[in-house]
Amino acid sequence: MAARIDGKAISQAIRDEVAQEVARMKSALGKVPGLAVILVGSRKDSLLYVTSKEKACEQAGIRSYSVNLPDTATEAEILEHVHKFNRDPDVHGILVQLPLPKHVREQEILGAVSMDKDVDGFHPTNIGRLAMQGRQPLFIPCTPRGCIELLLRTGVQISGKHAVVIGRSNIVGTPAAMLLQRHNATVTVVHSYTPDPAAVTRTADIVIAAAGVAHLVRKDWLKPGAVVIDVGINPIEDPSAKKGHRTVGDVHFKEACSVASAITPVPGGVGPMTIAMLLQNTVESAKRAYEFNGT
Numbered sequence: 001m002a003a004r005i006d007g008k009a010i011s012q013a014i015r016d017e018v019a020q021e022v023a024r025m026k027s028a029l030g031k032v033p034g035l036a037v038i039l040v041g042s043r044k045d046s047l048l049y050v051t052s053k054e055k056a057c058e059q060a061g062i063r064s065y066s067v068n069l070p071d072t073a074t075e076a077e078i079l080e081h082v083h084k085f086n087r088d089p090d091v092h093g094i095l096v097q098l099p100l101p102k103h104v105r106e107q108e109i110l111g112a113v114s115m116d117k118d119v120d121g122f123h124p125t126n127i128g129r130l131a132m133q134g135r136q137p138l139f140i141p142c143t144p145r146g147c148i149e150l151l152l153r154t155g156v157q158i159s160g161k162h163a164v165v166i167g168r169s170n171i172v173g174t175p176a177a178m179l180l181q182r183h184n185a186t187v188t189v190v191h192s193y194t195p196d197p198a199a200v201t202r203t204a205d206i207v208i209a210a211a212g213v214a215h216l217v218r219k220d221w222l223k224p225g226a227v228v229i230d231v232g233i234n235p236i237e238d239p240s241a242k243k244g245h246r247t248v249g250d251v252h253f254k255e256a257c258s259v260a261s262a263i264t265p266v267p268g269g270v271g272p273m274t275i276a277m278l279l280q281n282t283v284e285s286a287k288r289a290y291e292f293n294g295t
């Protein structure tokens with residue numbers, strides 16, 4: 001039976017650490033970190049994420065600045081807000097909630113976020129630095145950083161292991177693969193053109209599943225003893241649930257439990273870690289801006 005990697009508890013510990021940092025900064029400098037969140041449109045899931053980020057900021061003592069634009073907003077209007085936050089010395093992190101409406105070129109917006117406020121780590125220069133040996137990104141994208149932090153804090157050795165990442169998106173799969181490589185894993189990336197993803201995944205010591213396909217990873221995809229990090233957030237219908245639906249991961253949790261040595265649940269795994277890493281990136285950014293080393 002696999003050990004359950006408790007993302008909720010680990011993320012809470014990180015949020016407590018962040019809150020202590022913020023308190024130290026406040027008493028030493030009279031300043032607190034600030035996070036700006038730009039939301040375009042009114043997707044229900046995005047609204048929920050943005051609300052939980054604001055709540056998390058408040059609990060940690062981080063000031064949050066929110067802008068909610070209609071889904072008809074133009075690139076120029078969104079950029080205006082990005083530029084305003086770039087100039088604001090009280091803002092240390094800027095997050096543009098994804099996905100953006102179809103008429104907006106995502107890369108134009110993400111590339112306009114000031115490099116040293118890019119707490120999502122989505123600026124092309126930050127991604128480039130993440131990919132390069134001998135270079136350090138200013139920020140590591142929150143979800144991949146959360147996945148690695150879960151492995152580190154549960155004592156899973158990454159160095160020398162074979163890791164398979166399922167998915168190659170800019171925000172999860174690709175940066176997760178780069179990070180694992182930085183931690184000296186041998187990394188294979190599986191995507192929708194991979195002929196037999198199950199066969200490849202079965203060779204992995206560590207699996208990071210980020211395909212966005214409910215219950216894609218079954219028992220026969222896993223090597224006995226594998227460590228499984230499930231990034232997927234997939235709503236499925238469930239008439240027995242209160243709202244008629246519930247959230248499941250990319251991994252069939254119950255089946256995987258009988259084969260894996262450790263696994264993250266959904267919900268309560270990677271999701272809460274994403275938010276904790278966002279807070280941590282914001283505090284690190286504020287510390288850099290104020291040249292505050294925490295003492």
Ligand SMILES: NC(=O)C1=CN([C@@H]2O[C@H](COP(=O)(O)OP(=O)(O)OC[C@H]3O[C@@H](n4cnc5c(N)ncnc54)[C@H](OP(=O)(O)O)[C@@H]3O)[C@@H](O)[C@H]2O)C=CC1
Binds near residue numbers: 216
């Ligand atoms: N917990 C958290 O904090 C977060 C969770 N998520 C969740 O993670 C999941 C992935 O998100 P994201 O990366 O944005 O999704 P994308 O849709 O952008 O990317 C999915 C990736 O998975 C690959 N893929 C799709 N189907 C298969 C398959 N059957 N076999 C192998 N590979 C496949 C795709 O391949 P190809 O490139 O060929 O199309 C693509 O690279 C979603 O469920 C999302 O909700 C996302 C962000 C944060």
Ligand SMILES: Nc1nc(=O)c2c([nH]1)NC[C@@H]1CN(c3ccc(C(=O)N[C@@H](CCC(=O)O)C(=O)O)cc3)C=[N+]21
Binds near residue numbers: 142143247
């Ligand atoms: N600029 C940008 N940055 C992001 O980091 C970003 C984004 N856009 N767009 C959408 C994705 C998705 N994402 C999640 C964050 C928290 C949970 C989370 O806290 N989930 C809870 C609840 C899940 C549920 O029950 O639905 C859990 O897994 O326990 C999930 C997903 C951040 N994303």
